[in-house]
Amino acid sequence: MAGGTPTQTAAARPAAAAATVRRKRVRPAAGLRPLAIALAAVLALLVIPPILSLIAMSFSDTGSDGAASGLTLAHYAELIQDRSFIAVVFNTVVFAGSATLISLLVGGTLAWLVERTNTPFKRLATLTAIVSLGTPYVLYVMAWLYLLGHSGPVNQLYRALTGSSGVLFDPYTLPGMIIVEGFLWSPLVYLLMAATFRMANAEMEEAARVNGATVLDTIWLVSLRLAWPAILALAIFVFIRNVESFEVPALVGIPGNVRVLTTDIYLAVKEFPPQLGHAASFSVVMLVLITGLIALYGRIARRADRYASVTGKGYRPRPFDLGAGRAVAGAVILVIFLLVLALPLMALIWMAATPFVGPVSVAALKNMTLANFRAVLTAPTYLTLVTNTLTVSIFAATAAMLITGVAGWLAARRQFGGRLIDQLATAPLIFPGIVLGVAAIDLSLRLPFALYGTIWLIGIAYLIRYMPYGMRYAYSGVLQLHKELEEASAVSGAGLIGTFLRIVAPLLSPALMAGWLFIFLIASRELSIAVLLSGPRSQVIAVAMLDLWQNGQAGELSALGLLWTVLMVVAASLFQFVERRSARKTFG
Template sequence: MIRRRGVSLDPTVQRGPTALRGRRGRRPSGFAIVSGVLAVAFAVLAIYPLSAVAVRAFFPGGQLNATVWEEVFAEPDLGQVLLNTLLVIVGSGGVAIVVGSVLAWINERTDAKLGLFSDALPMLPFLLPPIAGAIGWVLLLSPNAGLLNAMIRTAASWIGIDISSGPLDIYTWYGLLLVYGIYQVPLVFMMVSAGLRNLDASLEEQSRVCGTGPFKALFKVTLPALWPSIAGAGLLTTWTALGLYSVPAVIGTGARIDVLTTRIVNGLAFSYPPKYDVAIGLSVFMLGFVAIIWWIQTRVLRRNQHAAMGGKGQRATAVRLGRWRRPVQVGVVLYAVVTTVLPMCALIIVSLNGYWTSNIDWGGLSLDALRLAVFENVRTRTALENSLLLGVVGATVGILLAAVISLYISRARPRVGRAVDGAVKLPSTLANVVIAVGFVLAFAGPPIDLGGTILILFLAYLALYLPNGIVATDSAVAQIGRELPEASALSGAGELRTFLRIYLPLMLPGMIVGWALLFVRMVGDLTASAILAGTTNPVVGRQILETYQNGSFSLLAALATVLTVISTVVVVGVMVLSRSSSRWGKTARRVNTR
């Protein structure tokens, strides 16, 4: 066997982590070329719109000048909009970090855990798309016609208290921050739960042996070690707050609280002529907010490097809550009911009633109102069909591309792999509205002229949500050992056949979960749809916004209900299918090892 610089030149010897890794000095296979081209193409798809925003912001007309910024600083109440955005980021993020961390600690460190329900309950808000949740909370807590307010007023009248309106009002700062926080809690819960599971529990045990109480150990040992996870959660909540348009559009508008997201989308989608320069300049401010939070996170990580855990850990001993165990369990269930079940019930009641009123005729509820509002309305039905088509095709194409790109990144040279991985995942670190603005500049006008087409929405959805699919497929690829791919290569199978017979069956459970995530995000998208959809390519997100502008809350409730039912059915079906595919993957592993 000939060796050069420690590398075997025998073609039968496998090198690298997988059998699909290309051999240096040999012509790459067709599969490797196609994988590389796809990876680079979608890296360009992610970066090109952002570069268009940067060029237009600082070099309009090809020359460096301040034309864009003159229009931006001429915007009315710009300082107040920036301050409102900062308050939303800090306020909702703080609420989400506190609530999500408490739920994670209850689930991971106490005896109040409810089994699988404890893992699932904090994630329930994901089943309710943000636009549906925002509308549901308006139907519940509007000061005059809110269903929950009406129930409170009725109960108060029974004890002789007369309340003319309210007492709760969703159109306030606390209402806005409440709904923002609800959709950020699941992200914090996942991050902090992962940090608690990875934390070496022996330090907590040693603290207790030294006489420290469980709650003092929480603040002295556990929380300092969790600062990196909490800082990461803070960055995620910032991205989420800047990316949400539905919540400030529905609740913030009623509360007269304007933020960057609503100012950008309204300037592009609901102004004539569209305010492109203002949208571009405000997008740069968004990038500045993300950069500041990212800088804070890096400082936290550097200061808390001593908290990194290593060596063999042990399972943490659950903190016994004693008489507080049942109340804590009831509180967790109540949280899920309040954040998800109540707004969903409000949507269903109003959609079945046909109009929004606090005096519900329970005997008159029927599916006729829902049918007339959604399925017999031509434009609404077209929008629903387009969204479902984009969701199915986009999720299918996206997850297959994500699988191929993940494999390419895993077998590429480290520097190339990191560069492509970072470029493809770049949109996940930015607000959706910034990417949507970039697509308007890059693809809506000449020479490409994709504005008002389904194709521009399809490409934007891929650029926005493909990183979510790649995260799922990255995990699936990482769990596959090298033995089966190497055995396939030694038996003479090509790279494409190895991918189809080995990788694809074993990656299928993770790909199914990733497909569901892509489908739900694409069908329920509001930000990109508000900017890129038009009269010739209506989708549910744009239709919901137009319906909200017209003030038809019964149709809003009907659309949101249908959207939520579709998302729930898909998620539940995927959970069942994922378990079946796991058994299929195990069977494929046994068959291929014979």
């Protein structure tokens, strides 16, 4: 706390002055309007055409040849007429809600332990998040189904121990879906919460401890309360994501006959011709729903000033001392590491190293082979695929964070146009990948210049698809910054742009960097869009993965997935190294 950080010295001087103008607040300044308008225009250009295309799709009748022919309300009628609609809605809410809770619990606990305490195994926790984000979902789900499957090691062990011929746990059930989906999204929660906790001021936690509060009291009364708007935002976000998720409902739900709202959509786009209208109508309903949720969230965020803890005063003291609790914390991290990463990874290694997917057994050990890895490494096209994929992902992540960094600030500060900008940047959340893909083909073919068939079209589609994630990172980041920093800057004579570039942007950088990393990792393995938009000169790694998945070469797919994960971990570690250094410069 002693050595003043650059931020502190920069902001401390005018702090007193700022206090006197506290009442005046920052008004939507005139200088900001052009910026807000320009940003809204860019967002509108990216988001509105696909939305219109989506709405048009939801009302258009598909002829027997797959071409649109006339208008219809049939897709909406179908949606409501579902025989078991109530049960499906109930399943959806239970599934999305419980999975959200698991993600929050796992990801949030990890984030708090790593960022706020002196727990051991911090690096392991970060590694867990990054590696599991770098692993393609299809593989992750496949690994879990293998582990928990009827003939998987868990049930095998159970049968060996009890002598029964049944199963201990059937993964193809609602609880199975909840567990897998919950684990799937906990790395997102971890990364987002870690950015939140890293920036939160620890003084209040210390004060609580000094005044005799127990560790649990402190967490409950201070840490959680301070992070409340961020947690709530995240909960709403993850909940929406779970409602519209396809992987788990399809891979786990369909075999087990557990239906949620997206099951129908998944099956509809898999039909021939694909029932895009049905899928689109669902997306439109989701769009309305999400607009409502965002409005709700806006009301909560309006009072968010109370939670801002990054002020002009120096902060960043030593981490919270857990005392005897360190061992417990370490154990928690180890268990999460085991569940979220080690077990599925071991399953993947097992699948990659055996010639065919069989039960875990000693007999299978002597069949172990590196053939799958060899096949992947010697296939000549992967280098181009990797280069293309990295280009596209870096473009999407960078563009998304540049846009949402500014957008998040305007929205969180409720500046001119902030609400509209928030809605625009969040809207793409509802596009099923294939619907966005079809819209992108349709729109890009009408452009006067050649975008279709290039990797940039894929990049732009990824940008649109993942912008909402960037928005959540930026938005909750800004909420933590107390306005007095910006006010102090304004009082000291800086313009709004200057304030943004010199005060907000550096303080926001942990959140923006976390967002960048997240988008980079998930964009690089997106399947549904890539498959539609890849042309002969714009192939990405995801297409090769889908190839292997459809051809069912589970071993080779696992090998490719593992090698890809290794590459992603190296990229992410490099990135984190740079990020930590720049964060040290800003925060001391």
